[in-house]
Amino acid sequence: MARARVQPVPLLAGVLVFVIGLQLGNWQMRRADEKNALSAAIAAAEQAQPIDGRALLDAAEWQVLALKGEWVGAGTILLDNRIQQGVAGYDVHTPLKLADEHGFVLVKRGWAAASQDRSKLPQLALPEGEVSIEGVVRKLHGDGFTLASAPGDGPVLQYLDLEHYRKLTGIAVRDWVLQQNGGPEDGLVRQWPRPDSGVDRHHGYAFQWYSLAGLSLVLTLVYLSRSFFKHAT
Numbered sequence: 001m002a003r004a005r006v007q008p009v010p011l012l013a014g015v016l017v018f019v020i021g022l023q024l025g026n027w028q029m030r031r032a033d034e035k036n037a038l039s040a041a042i043a044a045a046e047q048a049q050p051i052d053g054r055a056l057l058d059a060a061e062w063q064v065l066a067l068k069g070e071w072v073g074a075g076t077i078l079l080d081n082r083i084q085q086g087v088a089g090y091d092v093h094t095p096l097k098l099a100d101e102h103g104f105v106l107v108k109r110g111w112a113a114a115s116q117d118r119s120k121l122p123q124l125a126l127p128e129g130e131v132s133i134e135g136v137v138r139k140l141h142g143d144g145f146t147l148a149s150a151p152g153d154g155p156v157l158q159y160l161d162l163e164h165y166r167k168l169t170g171i172a173v174r175d176w177v178l179q180q181n182g183g184p185e186d187g188l189v190r191q192w193p194r195p196d197s198g199v200d201r202h203h204g205y206a207f208q209w210y211s212l213a214g215l216s217l218v219l220t221l222v223y224l225s226r227s228f229f230k231h232a233t
Contacts, residue, residue, distance in 0.1 A: 010223060022210070025213060028205045035198060039199070048064045077155050081158070092108075103174065105174050108135075111188060126186070133182065138178070153168065
């Protein structure tokens with residue numbers, strides 16, 4: 001009986017594609033599980049009653065808070081290149097000086113459209129006196145997708161870095177941002193995209209990677225069986 005000659009290159013290629021496809025499929029499934037857990041946390045937050053967050057030095061992400069204080073307009077910054085329904089604009093952030101000497105919280109107040117003349121910033125209404133607002137706690141997780149090497153010098157920034165913001169404005173805001181959902185009308189759009197979306201997309205990608213891994217495994221087994229059969233005859 002002739003000895004089977006298995007070429008190492010196609011065999012290794014088949015095994016490599018199988019392993020990579022399997023690992024990437026598993027990664028997509030883990031991402032889907034993370035999105036499901038995040039969706040559950042957001043849903044629970046939406047049902048929770050807001051608590052007075054003025055005295056909270058730290059807060060859990062998605063915790064629902066109610067705050068009272070006065071806006072500090074001089075600390076307003078605009079995050080550039082934020083899109084709402086295909087329109088470019090800015091996410092408006094303004095610090096709130098909390099009542100009863102509880103310090104400052106940076107509030108993500110809403111979205112404003114950009115002018116065609118980017119040198120002209122939007123005119124922003126800012127209620128005077130004490131205001132009461134509600135929102136959810138957001139923690140900053142990296143800079144997001146940006147080509148900028150630095151946030152900028154304000155008032156228009158490319159991304160938000162709280163330490164940079166403190167140095168820029170001299171306002172010692174806390175280590176979290178309140179994403180405002182309710183409060184006085186100010187003309188800003190507060191339709192925040194849900195970060196838990198895309199679970200079905202992850203499942204679809206996982207299916208594609210698992211299919212590729214399965215196809216690679218089948219082709220590799222066929223190659224091995226034909227190699228042995230060819231040299232067995």
